[in-house]
Amino acid sequence: MWVLKLGGSLLETGELPETLKQLSEHGAGQIVVVPGGGVFADQVRLLDEELKLDDLTAHRLALRAMEEFGKLLITMNPCLHAAESLEAINYWLDQDQIPVWFPYEMTFDNPAIKASWDITSDSLSFWLASQLECQNLVLLKPAEPQENNYSAAYLSSSGFIDKAFNDMLVDTFVKPSWLYYKYLSSFLDLLKNKNPESTHLKPITT
Numbered sequence: 001m002w003v004l005k006l007g008g009s010l011l012e013t014g015e016l017p018e019t020l021k022q023l024s025e026h027g028a029g030q031i032v033v034v035p036g037g038g039v040f041a042d043q044v045r046l047l048d049e050e051l052k053l054d055d056l057t058a059h060r061l062a063l064r065a066m067e068e069f070g071k072l073l074i075t076m077n078p079c080l081h082a083a084e085s086l087e088a089i090n091y092w093l094d095q096d097q098i099p100v101w102f103p104y105e106m107t108f109d110n111p112a113i114k115a116s117w118d119i120t121s122d123s124l125s126f127w128l129a130s131q132l133e134c135q136n137l138v139l140l141k142p143a144e145p146q147e148n149n150y151s152a153a154y155l156s157s158s159g160f161i162d163k164a165f166n167d168m169l170v171d172t173f174v175k176p177s178w179l180y181y182k183y184l185s186s187f188l189d190l191l192k193n194k195n196p197e198s199t200h201l202k203p204i205t206t
Contacts (some may be wrong), residue, residue, distance in 0.1 A: 001095070002136040002191075004031050008038020008069050009142050010181060017076050018138075019184060024079035026188045027098035032132065033080065034125035035073055040065035041120070045157065048117075058114035063104045066121055066122035070100045080191075086131060101128055116200055118163040126168045126176060137176040138201065145181045150202040161204075169206045178202040 008014050023031060037044070044061045046121065053061070066196065067082075075081045083089040083099035085106065092099035101125055107113050114171070122139060129137040144161060152166035155178075169176070179187055183200035190199055 001037050001132065001133045002027070002031050002138060003034060003125055003129040003132065005034040005121060005137070005139045006036060006073065007141050008036035008041060008121075009140070010036075010140065011038055011097055013142050013181060015181065016073075020073060020077040020080065021182060022096060024077050027191045028079055028098055029093055030191055032083075032093070032128070032134075033070075033073065033098055033100045033126060035100060035119055036121045037062055037065040038069045040051050040068040041177055045117075055115040058117070060104070061203050062117075062120070063096065063108055066124075067102045067104060070102055075098055089132065102197065103128075106131075114164070114194055116164075119177035120130075120162040123163045123164040126165060126172075129176075130168075131172045133173075135173050135175050136178050137174050139176065139204070140179050140181055140184070140187075142181050144178075150178050151205050153206070155166050155204065165204075166206065169204070178204055195203040 010019065020022045041062050044058060044065050048058045070082065073080060080098045080100050082102050083092055084102045087100040089101065107124065110138065113119060126137060145155065145158065152161065152169055155161045156163050156166055179201055186199045
């Protein structure tokens, strides 16, 4: 099993439909998709700045923003299905489909998840991987760090991932990796058990 976080900014690449097509052809039954917030989360941030929302309200709206992007993904490919619980995730995997995690029900009042912009879909994908006892977490991103530095501290300070991600790396079995979207084919080779020499998966370290 792989937990795959699809950044909302992938919409801007114009290649999202083809990405989903490739994932459905080679990753069905193996991948759990965590949707980013994308343009929907951007609107929540703007509302927060304008209206000075309390942390809990902003957090819950951001969770719903992830689900809106998830709905968009589902409309693009019939192999993708909404999943609001671990049971639903496992059901769709057993059906050789791709569950798209809708995080609200599992997280909106969970005391382990702080209501803060420090926690976004990056850290939530990490949290979900731990709940699924899945060590394979991939953040599929539309950019690469210029300094080729994949430490969580650097990625966070540079705005590539959220601020809470680094703390989650402490005492965990989850092994997160960064994948630039143009190297998706190497990840697909992993799913097809081809064992490529270089998968372009960059381990995210402390």
